[in-house]
Structures are given as structure tokens and as C-alpha cells.
Amino acid sequence: MNKKITLFGEYLLRLTPPQQQKLVQAHSLEMHWAGSEANIAVSLSVLGDPSIYITALPDNELARSGLNELHRYAVQTQIVKTKGARVGTYYYESGQGARPGRVIYDREYSAFSYLKPGQLNWNEIFETAGWFHWSGITPALNQGLADICLEALQAARQKKLVISADFNYRNTLWQYGKHCSQVMPELLQFCDVILADVDTAKLYFGIEPDPANLVESTFTLLKKTLPNVNHIAMTMRKQESANSNQYIGYLWNEGKIYASQSYHIQQIAERIGAGDAFMAGLIHSLKMKKSLDETIEFATACGVMKHSITGDFNVATREEIDTVIQQGGRGRIIR
Numbered sequence: 001m002n003k004k005i006t007l008f009g010e011y012l013l014r015l016t017p018p019q020q021q022k023l024v025q026a027h028s029l030e031m032h033w034a035g036s037e038a039n040i041a042v043s044l045s046v047l048g049d050p051s052i053y054i055t056a057l058p059d060n061e062l063a064r065s066g067l068n069e070l071h072r073y074a075v076q077t078q079i080v081k082t083k084g085a086r087v088g089t090y091y092y093e094s095g096q097g098a099r100p101g102r103v104i105y106d107r108e109y110s111a112f113s114y115l116k117p118g119q120l121n122w123n124e125i126f127e128t129a130g131w132f133h134w135s136g137i138t139p140a141l142n143q144g145l146a147d148i149c150l151e152a153l154q155a156a157r158q159k160k161l162v163i164s165a166d167f168n169y170r171n172t173l174w175q176y177g178k179h180c181s182q183v184m185p186e187l188l189q190f191c192d193v194i195l196a197d198v199d200t201a202k203l204y205f206g207i208e209p210d211p212a213n214l215v216e217s218t219f220t221l222l223k224k225t226l227p228n229v230n231h232i233a234m235t236m237r238k239q240e241s242a243n244s245n246q247y248i249g250y251l252w253n254e255g256k257i258y259a260s261q262s263y264h265i266q267q268i269a270e271r272i273g274a275g276d277a278f279m280a281g282l283i284h285s286l287k288m289k290k291s292l293d294e295t296i297e298f299a300t301a302c303g304v305m306k307h308s309i310t311g312d313f314n315v316a317t318r319e320e321i322d323t324v325i326q327q328g329g330r331g332r333i334i335r
Contacts (some may be wrong), residue, residue, distance in 0.1 A: 003130025004076070005044055005051045005283060006161075008152060009037030009138050010112040011066055012088045014272075014312060020096045023104075033069045034090070034312035036135045036168055039273050042073045042313040043280030043302065049287060054125060056080040056111040062087050063111075073315070080119065082111035092272060097241055101271065105172060107141070117147040122155035131287065132156040133279075135166040136200070139183050140173035146183050153190040162286075164193035166279050169200040180204055185225065193231045193286065195279050196222055219252040230254075233282055233296070235275070235303060243268045245307070249278065249300030251292055258292045260300035263329040268307045277314035278303035281321070301325045 014034040017026035041051040053070060057063035059081040066087065070077055088110035095101035107113065126132065132152065139146035156163050165188060174180055184204045188194065198218050201207055205225045210217040219232050231253050238246035245268065249260040281302030285295035301324040306314040 002050070004128050005041075005049055005131040005133060005287070006054065006125060006129040007037040007041050007051060007133045008054045008149075009035050009135060010088050010107070010110065010141070011035045011038050011053075011055045011057060011070075012090055012107070013062070013066065014090055014092055016092045016094065020094050023091060023093050029091075032311040032313075033066045034273070036137055036166060036276050037133060038070065038075075039276035039312050039314065040133060040280045040283070041075045042070065042315065043277055044284060045074045046315055047280065047284045047318055049284055050076070052076040052078060052125075052129070054078050054120070056082050056085075056115050057087060058082055058085045058111045073313070078125065080111070080115060082114050085109060085111035085114055088112060094270060095243075097243060105170075107173075113141055113145070115148055116144055117151055120148065120152070122152050123159070126155055126159045126161060129156075129159070129161055131162045131164065131283065133164045133166075133283065135168040136180070136184055136204075137168045137170055137173065139187060140170055140180065142176050143178070146178075146187070149187055153187060157190050162193065163191045164195075164279070164283060165191045166195040166275060167197060167200040167204065168275070169197075169203060181206065188226055189228060191226065191229055193233070193282070194222070194226070194229055195233045195275065195282065197234060215250050216257060219250075219257065223252070231282075231286065233278070233299065235278055235300065245271075247300070247304060247307075249296050249303065251282075251296040251299075253292055256292075258296045260296045261325075261328060263300070263304045265304060265307050265329065270310050271307060273309075273312040273314060274303045274306045276312070277306035277316075280314065297325050298322075301329075304329050 012034045014032040015029040041053040044051045088107040091104040093102040207221040245265045248262045251258045281299035285298045301321045305316040
């Protein structure tokens, strides 16, 4: 229970125009720190789970500013410092009404992209770990990082860690000559817990779920392709506009599907990071050995709560998330 959750991925600086402006309108940009695995590490730390985040950064003031933000939430870090490189960046133009949100990546030549196989001693890193988490974003960046993921997964399996992954497909990142279906199936075979989605499952594995029974058939087909997986999670979202969504979570285990209550989320502050918040809630609940009904309710409520918080980090406490569950997401004032 006290062993650390280790997470590996790129730490990013996010720049966003204020007040839902488009980039072409903006005269200033707001700074936030981001990255799928970093988002999860922060959420886990706030929930009381000790986590250590592994990444690479340049040795400069900007990177130190980002690390200060992680340390603010008691996330432990192990950093490979790379000279002559930069912090990966992305620009986020938030959606409003009928206008969808938009992400523009600026990640080439980042310190993380220069990591090479053999550079990280995974046996040493995993010495105090009980869980390892990664996502499909990292092997999308280049072949070297895909190879590092394989190294980490082999070491984690040898150490008998619980391994989790978020499918996290990003079309604009797969640019180094390999299709995601040539890389991801091998890496996902190591996982015990996965967060999937229907469209990405089709891309990674070429499966064709039954449209009339989408959730159950997707779970069934994924289990056939990933026999070692014990828990498969998924969220389904009906998007009415950029500011109003229907949201529900599902969890598969041993042939049974558990569903959360359905939430109608209105006046969304931000969708970015909702999947990471859900993943953190899933890891936390499974690690705490909650019932699977409780697990999917808690994970989904974490995702719901993130829609009310700007920035990539979900900094909601367990008590706040429990309140979301009890109130069904209605947001009544607590006095």
C-alpha cells in the first residue's frame, strides 16, 4: 500500500489565451504546466498516494519553475537534465459554445525527445515502486521513446509491478514513419489496467465493435487482444456543445461491466485533463482496493470535477470528489 506509483512522460508548458480568446486575438498568454502523466501524479498526490514522476528537462529557470509546481503538490521527481534542449510546449485555444477547443503542439527538440534507450536505470527506479503508469503519448513521439517504454515495461513486469496505461492517441504526434498499430499492441500487452476509448481501440488493434452494443463489444474485443489485462475502463461523452456534456464511466473486470451514474456537466471551465483525472481516480481506488462499483463512481467523479477546474491539474480532494458523487454533480453550496 505504501509503495510509490511511478509515472513516465513528458512535462509540458501550456500557453493559453485568456478569457476564451482565439490565438489571433490574444495579446497575452496564461502559463500552465501539463503532461498526461504529470497531471495524474499531481492528482494522486492530492489524493494521498505517494508518486514519483520521471521525465527529462533542460537545466534552466523555466524548467525549475515547472518543477516547483510539481513539488508544490508533493510530487517527487527524477529528472534527466539535458543540455542544449528546450521545454516542450503546447498552445491551447479553449472552446466556447459551438467553437471546439484546439491544441497546437510545439514539442520538437525538447529535452524529453532526446532521451535514448539505456539512459534510465529502470531496475533502480522501480526499487520503491508498486505501480507503473505510462500512456500512448510517449511512444508516439519517436522510436527511441517507444523503445524506452518497452524497456520500462519489461523491467516493471520483472519487478511484478501493477502496470497501467491510457490509450491517449494523438494523431498529430505519430510522424516518425510508424503507424500506431505497429507499436502500441506490443506495449499494451504488459498492462494490467487500461483506460481505452472506442476510436483508438479501432486504430491500435483494427477491431470493429458492434455499434448496437458499443461498450460491451469493445471490452470483449479488447480482452481478446490483451489477455493479460484485468481491468478495462472507458468514459463515454455526449457533447452538446463545448460547454455542456453528458459523461459516464464504465469499468470491465472478469466479464462484468460496472457503470457510474450519468452526469450532465454544464458551464464547463475546461475539458483538458479530464481523462487524466479519471485515470488518477481509477488508480487510487484500485490501489485502495475499493469495490468496483465504488471505483468507477470515484474515477468518474474525478473526471467530472476536473471540468470545473482551469489548468491541466485536478487539485480536488477526496472529500470534494465524494461530494460530487453524493450530489450527483449538481454543485449545491456547502455551508
